[in-house]
Amino acid sequence: MSIIKAHFVRSAITVMVLGILWVSPDTGHAESKENKSLAAHKEDAKQFFDKQVKPFIKKYCIDCHQNRRPTEAGLSFDPALQSPGHAAFSEKWKKSAARVKAHDMPPEGLDQPSDKERQMFAEWLQKVKYLSPKDPGPFVIRRLTKTEYGNTLHDLLNVDPDIVASLPDEVSGEGYLNSLSPLQLEQYLTISENVLNQVVAPEGEAPTEIQKQLFGETPQSGSDEQAAARKVAQSLAQKAYRRPPTTAEIDVLLNVFDLAKQNKLSYQASCRLMLKAILVSPQFLFITPAKEVETKKGIVPLDDFQLASRLSYLLWATMPDAELMTLAEQGKLHELPVLKSQVTRMLLDPRSRALFDGFGAQWLKLGDIHTRTFDPEKFPQMTADMRTAMYDEARLFFESIVRENRSVSNFIDSDYTYLNGNLAIIYGLEKNVTGSEMRKVKLTNGNRGGILGMPGILAATSFPNRTSPVNRGVWVLEQVLGDHVPAAPPNVPSLEKQDKKQIANLTLRERTELHRSEAVCANCHRLLDPIGFGLENFDAIGRWRDKDENGQAIDASGELPGGRNFSNPQELKAIIAGHSVKFSRNLVERLLAYALCRRLEGYDEIVIDELMQKIAKDDYRMQTLITEVVTSYPFMHRRIE
Numbered sequence: 001m002s003i004i005k006a007h008f009v010r011s012a013i014t015v016m017v018l019g020i021l022w023v024s025p026d027t028g029h030a031e032s033k034e035n036k037s038l039a040a041h042k043e044d045a046k047q048f049f050d051k052q053v054k055p056f057i058k059k060y061c062i063d064c065h066q067n068r069r070p071t072e073a074g075l076s077f078d079p080a081l082q083s084p085g086h087a088a089f090s091e092k093w094k095k096s097a098a099r100v101k102a103h104d105m106p107p108e109g110l111d112q113p114s115d116k117e118r119q120m121f122a123e124w125l126q127k128v129k130y131l132s133p134k135d136p137g138p139f140v141i142r143r144l145t146k147t148e149y150g151n152t153l154h155d156l157l158n159v160d161p162d163i164v165a166s167l168p169d170e171v172s173g174e175g176y177l178n179s180l181s182p183l184q185l186e187q188y189l190t191i192s193e194n195v196l197n198q199v200v201a202p203e204g205e206a207p208t209e210i211q212k213q214l215f216g217e218t219p220q221s222g223s224d225e226q227a228a229a230r231k232v233a234q235s236l237a238q239k240a241y242r243r244p245p246t247t248a249e250i251d252v253l254l255n256v257f258d259l260a261k262q263n264k265l266s267y268q269a270s271c272r273l274m275l276k277a278i279l280v281s282p283q284f285l286f287i288t289p290a291k292e293v294e295t296k297k298g299i300v301p302l303d304d305f306q307l308a309s310r311l312s313y314l315l316w317a318t319m320p321d322a323e324l325m326t327l328a329e330q331g332k333l334h335e336l337p338v339l340k341s342q343v344t345r346m347l348l349d350p351r352s353r354a355l356f357d358g359f360g361a362q363w364l365k366l367g368d369i370h371t372r373t374f375d376p377e378k379f380p381q382m383t384a385d386m387r388t389a390m391y392d393e394a395r396l397f398f399e400s401i402v403r404e405n406r407s408v409s410n411f412i413d414s415d416y417t418y419l420n421g422n423l424a425i426i427y428g429l430e431k432n433v434t435g436s437e438m439r440k441v442k443l444t445n446g447n448r449g450g451i452l453g454m455p456g457i458l459a460a461t462s463f464p465n466r467t468s469p470v471n472r473g474v475w476v477l478e479q480v481l482g483d484h485v486p487a488a489p490p491n492v493p494s495l496e497k498q499d500k501k502q503i504a505n506l507t508l509r510e511r512t513e514l515h516r517s518e519a520v521c522a523n524c525h526r527l528l529d530p531i532g533f534g535l536e537n538f539d540a541i542g543r544w545r546d547k548d549e550n551g552q553a554i555d556a557s558g559e560l561p562g563g564r565n566f567s568n569p570q571e572l573k574a575i576i577a578g579h580s581v582k583f584s585r586n587l588v589e590r591l592l593a594y595a596l597c598r599r600l601e602g603y604d605e606i607v608i609d610e611l612m613q614k615i616a617k618d619d620y621r622m623q624t625l626i627t628e629v630v631t632s633y634p635f636m637h638r639r640i641e
Contacts, residue, residue: 038130038134038606041127041130042130042131044127044130045085045127045128045129045130045131046131048123048124048127049084049124049127049128049131052120052124053084053120053121053124054081056113056117056120056121057077057080057081059111060105060106060110060111060112060113061077061096061105061106062077062078062081064106065077066078075092075095075096080092080093084128084131085128085129085130085131085132085602086602087132087135087137087601087602087603088601090128090599090600090601090602090605091599091601093124093125093128094125094484095484095486096121097121097122097124097125097484098483098484098485098486099486100113100118100121100122101118101121101122102485102486103118104486129602129603129605129606129609130606132601132602132603132605132606133602133603134603134606134633135299135602135603135639136299136603136633136634136637136638136639137596137598137600137601137602137603137604137634137639138598138639139638139639139640140596140597140598141286141287141288141289142286142287142597143180143285143286144285144286144287144313145170145317145358146164146167146168146169146170147161147170147317147354147357147358148313148317148318149164149167149285150162150163150164151316151317151318151319151354152284152318152319153191153195153279154318155318155319155321156239156240156319157195157198157199157210157214158199158210159195159198159199163191163194163195163198164191166187166190166191167187167191180282180285185280188279188280188285189276189280192276192279192280193276195279196272196275196276196279199211199214200268200272200275203266203268203269207268211268214232214235214236214271214275215232215268215271215272215275216228216231216232218266218267218268219267225261225267226254226257226258228267229254229257229267229270229271229274230250230254232271232274233245233250233253233254233257233274234250236253236274236275236278237249237250237253237278237283239319240278240279240281240283240284241278241281241283241284241288242287242305242308242309242319242320242325243288243289243290243303243305243306243309243328244290244305245283246291249283252277253274253277253278254274256273256274256277257270257271257273257274260273260274287306287309287310287313288306289302289303289305289306289638290303290304290305290306291303293640298639298640299637299638299639299640300637300638300640301334301636301637301638302334302636302637302638304327304328304329304331304332304333304334305325305328307328307333307334307339307636308320308324308325308327308328308333310595310635311324311339311342311343311346311630312324312346314355314594314595314630315343315346315347315351315352315354315355315626316346316349316351316352316354317351317354317357317358318351318354323342323345324342327342334636336631339630339631340627340630340631343623343626343627343630344623344627347402347403347623347626348403352399352402352403353395353399355398355402355626356394356395356398356399357395358594359590359591359594360394360395360398361391361394361395362594363479363587363590364394364451364456364457364460364479365457365460365461365475365479366390366391366394366456366457366460368460369387369390369391369456369459369460370384370387370388370391372387372459372460373464374459374464374465374540374541375464375465378465378540379540379541381425381426381541382459382541385422385436386422386423386426387456389419389420389422389423389438390423390454390455390456390459390542391456392418392438393417393418393419393423393438393454393455393456394451394454394456394457396418396438396440397414397417397418397451397454400416400418400440401622402622402623402626405621405622405623405624406621406622407619407620407621407622408580408583408584408587408620408621408622408625409577409580409583409584409620410450411450411451411583411587412450412451412452412480412573412576412577412580412583413449413450413573413574413577414443414449414450415442415443415444415449416440416441416442416443416449417440417441417443417448417449417454418438418439418440418441419433419438419439419441420433420435420436420437420438420439421433421434421435421436422436423438423455424441426455426541426542426543427448427455428543428544429441446570446573447537447544447568447569447570447573449573450573451480452476452480452535452569452572452573452576453538453542453569453573454542455538455541455542455543456542457475457542458472458535458538458539458540458541458542459540459541459542460475461475462540462541463540464540465540466508466540466549467508467535467536467538467539467540468532469508469528469529469531469532469533469535469536470525470528470529470532471532472531472532472535473527473528473529473530473531473532474528476531476576477527477528477531479586480576480583480586481576481579481582481583481586482582482583482585482586482589482590485528507548507550507552507555508536508548527560527561529558530558530559530560531558531560531572533555533556533557533558534556534557534558534566534568534569534571534572535556535569535572536548536554536555536556537554537556537568537569538569556568556569556572558572560575580620581612581616584612584615584616584620584625585608585612587625588608588611588612588615588625588628588629589608591625591626591629592604592607592608592611592629592632592634592635595629595630595635596634596635603634604634607632607633607634610632611625611628611629611632614628615628
């Protein structure tokens, strides 16, 4: 291809793509009629706010947190006093309640609320949700992640998913960006060219098998090439867009085809250019609705094609398969029995590994275990193979709970895990397990079993050269129990900066407990430290130990609120397992937020309440949890303006 033609191709594609970029659907607020129960809860919440919460804010908070002066931590209560149920304030209520509960606010030196008042403010979190209208929340049209993009190219064109390796890594979950920068577009153009070089034969050579499937035979001389190209465009777009293309979208592709023909490209080369246009189009790179809806409607169900994509990218991180697309074409996918059966089918498919890689690893904070820094002199065991084994242990354990439909309580306490010979050394089971293959292993040590005793997680919550009781305590509170732990106050020195003479003969536990002498730190550490100390028998990479690095005996005992005492990880694990409802709710909240690609807010809290009631009836089983999230109101509906 000449330089002029190459320049034409790139320019034509860029203009075409930018010309058909759509505006994201509006996300206005919509209200619907509330049933009598919700109306009663709403009235109770209004009374509670007016009589108790508003006076509390005016007395203890508003002087520092208002619009008339620079607000502390960027938080103003002025809008909350006017519309406390607005979704935009949901996260701020949670953070404020966490700080008040921890005695972190109001600051020391100011008038302090009583314990009863602090408890009242915490109770407000259970009431504010009822001030929100029934609403599926902001509708997110999002770009495919790097992983999803690679998987989709593989399923569509049978290329190696690693063909997208040049793209930067992305974190999936809440807060997807729906932007497409010129630099990103340039990267997609380059990748699409590499893809086409693999699936389309060079000009003059015999076409590849997949090329024949994509473009068909070249029309005979004198026949209507555009009519043939229209059929090709229709077929390619239907698969790539994961929905029926509109007439306007097909016309855009045919314009690309015609432009190529005007520049003397062959039929196959023109079809190739049309496919390239598809691969860099917003309709391929984003998950888009199948059709426009009446703008007067505030809330509408997702069309079946978008539901198929939302489901497939959630569970498989790739495009819907033929069965999902057929059900969408038949208009049956939104029927609850059909949708639930599809969830079951998809979870039993090997592609459901994507649910752990995307959601599970993020939830457990294992995503960076492959690149996390460890002191090579202290922990030479942390090789690439060991890190992979640690990750795979958590993945296989997660998948077993999903596919065997076990109760989510198994995440906390279980009598099995998955090991290979490498990882078995960390467990002290090297005589029982050998070889590189991961396999299911029954555990008899009560201190192990479940995510709290997994080496990968213990390593992910440690520093490069030592354990961190604080990090582990925060991890349990936030990732397991769903609590909001306030950030550490500024100017608090790390353990490494403590006076060396003062700490010379102290254990790590004693050094950590020095933070409790600081009033601003004491309340959080009173809860964090015991949990972290309860896991101190595990070193920074998860090996069992009875003594610390200085040869001093590990004290893993502690007391949690409510007078619950423990003396080892097994007893701590039993206490945490007793909070199974709280753990289950946290898991539901995280999965729903991940599925919706946004933070939960407002009416979502009521949805969570309803999901918890349904899941509880089936002993909090994992497949039931996932199915209820997929069939929930916000997952199956969208808000428009």
